[in-house]
Amino acid sequence: MRCLYREKKIYSGDYLEVEIFPVLKPPGSRGKKAKPTSDAQTLLNSNNAAKRLTRLLNTNFTADDIKCELTYASEHLPDSDAQAARDLQNYLRRIKRFLKKQGLPELKYITVTEKGTRSGRYHHHIVMSGGILPADVARIWGKGYVMKIQPLQFTETGVAGIAWYMAGNKRGEITEPLFYKRWNASRNLKKPTEPPGNDYRISRKRAREMAAGIFEREAFERLYPGYVFVDCTQYHIVINSEDNADDEYFDNGYYLCLRFYRKEAQFCKTKKPRGTT
Numbered sequence: 001m002r003c004l005y006r007e008k009k010i011y012s013g014d015y016l017e018v019e020i021f022p023v024l025k026p027p028g029s030r031g032k033k034a035k036p037t038s039d040a041q042t043l044l045n046s047n048n049a050a051k052r053l054t055r056l057l058n059t060n061f062t063a064d065d066i067k068c069e070l071t072y073a074s075e076h077l078p079d080s081d082a083q084a085a086r087d088l089q090n091y092l093r094r095i096k097r098f099l100k101k102q103g104l105p106e107l108k109y110i111t112v113t114e115k116g117t118r119s120g121r122y123h124h125h126i127v128m129s130g131g132i133l134p135a136d137v138a139r140i141w142g143k144g145y146v147m148k149i150q151p152l153q154f155t156e157t158g159v160a161g162i163a164w165y166m167a168g169n170k171r172g173e174i175t176e177p178l179f180y181k182r183w184n185a186s187r188n189l190k191k192p193t194e195p196p197g198n199d200y201r202i203s204r205k206r207a208r209e210m211a212a213g214i215f216e217r218e219a220f221e222r223l224y225p226g227y228v229f230v231d232c233t234q235y236h237i238v239i240n241s242e243d244n245a246d247d248e249y250f251d252n253g254y255y256l257c258l259r260f261y262r263k264e265a266q267f268c269k270t271k272k273p274r275g276t277t
Contacts, residue, residue, distance in 0.1 A: 012055040012192040014265035022253035050167040058158035070124040073144040154267035227260035
């Protein structure tokens, strides 16, 4: 059984992520991803939802689109999760009708509904198609204040900051996503492009050099021409000895996540991209 490092690319709009991780591969097999310890897996899982949401947002939205937060006046507070869900769906239907009457493109959206664990108040986070005035966004809601109506601002990592916030990775009051999903999205969204992984491009030596910080920006960009390197996040994987007791070739490794943006991309530059650990 051999240890290889798999290279997995994810393209989302102007952005490229590359995940590099060890796999155990007997001769003639497709290979099995190495199992990290529970602590490492917990850390990975806590970030995966925000990463998936970031990719979906980067693939489908631009700086012409908007984000906002729908809150409730006391007299309109829903009395259940089901009522909050109906309020949101009714609002989205009204927005769709408004856009159609104005001759604007079909609505695209991603929503997250939360209920504060301390306040108990519902609120809805929405990223949606632009072309609609803030006054109309608020008027069509009609159940309270519409806060933080802003155009999307893209950085070196796209809208990762918004995604991490919407996915629940934020400070202050702890909130819980409702409706059994971390987020809900319109059916007309495109999925990020994920070609099949490559088990032979990144050697064990090269993966270790990346993890050790030996690789410079220019070296990363030579590997992925046409893109500008942003950062490399790593998680140390300690393999369960019982699962791999007979594997004389495998040693503890790293799960690496590289982030890039297309050279031609236009956005607001920041000193430190949000979503960096």
